Amino acid sequence: MYQIIGITSVSLLPVKSLDDFTLTVLWGFLEALAAALCMNIYVVGLNQLFDIEIDKVNKPTLPLASGEFSVATAVLLVVAFLVMSISIGIRSKSAPLMCALLVSFLLGSAYSINAPLLRWKQHAFLAALCIIFVRAVLVQLAFFAHMQQHVLKRPLAPTRSVVFATCFMCCFSAVIALFKDIPDVDGDRYFSIQSMTVRLGQQRVYRLCINILMTAYAAAILVGASSTNLYQKIAIVTGHGLLASTLWQRAQQFDIANKECITPFYMFIWKLFYAEYFLIPFV
Numbered sequence: 001m002y003q004i005i006g007i008t009s010v011s012l013l014p015v016k017s018l019d020d021f022t023l024t025v026l027w028g029f030l031e032a033l034a035a036a037l038c039m040n041i042y043v044v045g046l047n048q049l050f051d052i053e054i055d056k057v058n059k060p061t062l063p064l065a066s067g068e069f070s071v072a073t074a075v076l077l078v079v080a081f082l083v084m085s086i087s088i089g090i091r092s093k094s095a096p097l098m099c100a101l102l103v104s105f106l107l108g109s110a111y112s113i114n115a116p117l118l119r120w121k122q123h124a125f126l127a128a129l130c131i132i133f134v135r136a137v138l139v140q141l142a143f144f145a146h147m148q149q150h151v152l153k154r155p156l157a158p159t160r161s162v163v164f165a166t167c168f169m170c171c172f173s174a175v176i177a178l179f180k181d182i183p184d185v186d187g188d189r190y191f192s193i194q195s196m197t198v199r200l201g202q203q204r205v206y207r208l209c210i211n212i213l214m215t216a217y218a219a220a221i222l223v224g225a226s227s228t229n230l231y232q233k234i235a236i237v238t239g240h241g242l243l244a245s246t247l248w249q250r251a252q253q254f255d256i257a258n259k260e261c262i263t264p265f266y267m268f269i270w271k272l273f274y275a276e277y278f279l280i281p282f283v
Contacts (some may be wrong), residue, residue, distance in 0.1 A: 003036050007143050009277035011022050013161050028151030031092045039101050043108030045078040050112045057187035094150040100142035124196045127277040131177040136169035139232035161283040171216035172178035172273050175209045183262045211249050217244035
């Protein structure tokens with residue numbers, strides 16, 4: 001879901017007027033979206049293939065962990081979606097899109113595959129680096145460049161909004177990378193995966209996540225307040241203020257000791273992540 005919302009939002013940033021909304025532009029956008037979704041299925045599927053035993057402890061309802069899918073079926077699907085993604089990228093002849101797909105393939109494979117020098121998810125820094133680079137840097141810059149340079153045929157020129165999106169999403173992606181391991185601490189500890197939660201404990205990681213997000217929202221409000229456009233200023237300051245207030249209220253009610261609260265709060269963070277993409281075009 002985040003890729004559909006994120007890529008759509010970022011793809012709108014190079015658009016200057018209604019005249020830019022042509023069938024050619026729509027096709028270029030759909031090519032990028034389809035290729036990205038196929039690559040995402042490859043990355044997620046590959047991770048589940050190498051995490052079957054861990055998921056039986058942490059996420060027993062997943063298709064492979066529950067036995068709903070066989071390993072052979074999963075391998076077939078993963079390879080098929082990888083081939084489709086790369087094929088769409090080659091057909092598009094877009095250098096930024098192909099760069100995004102190849103980097104996603106390499107980092108996604110390095111993150112999950114259990115082989116010498118790989119399986120980066122076992123190392124807290126490398127795992128966070130993969131997630132931050134793909135979700136914060138690659139999605140914003142590569143798909144912005146694809147639309148501006150390849151589809152709209154304009155010189156590549158980063159805008160204020162895409163720079164803001166990249167910086168803000170670095171903070172958000174770091175939080176997602178950290179928080180996603182909080183509910184998985186038992187399985188990660190059992191299988192010797194040195195996540196930040198295993199190293200520091202759930203409470204410390206949780207507090208760090210809240211502090212990062214509140215700091216990011218404060219910075220976003222300052223960016224909005226500095227805008228010379230009144231409507232943009234109102235949208236950015238009000239929007240981020242409401243999101244920050246909602247986060248603070250939920251954080252006060254959150255109990256890290258209650259396992260039933262952890263996953264809903266993690267999904268709430270994802271909702272904040274989605275909401276941000278609706279505000280980015282106003283920057």
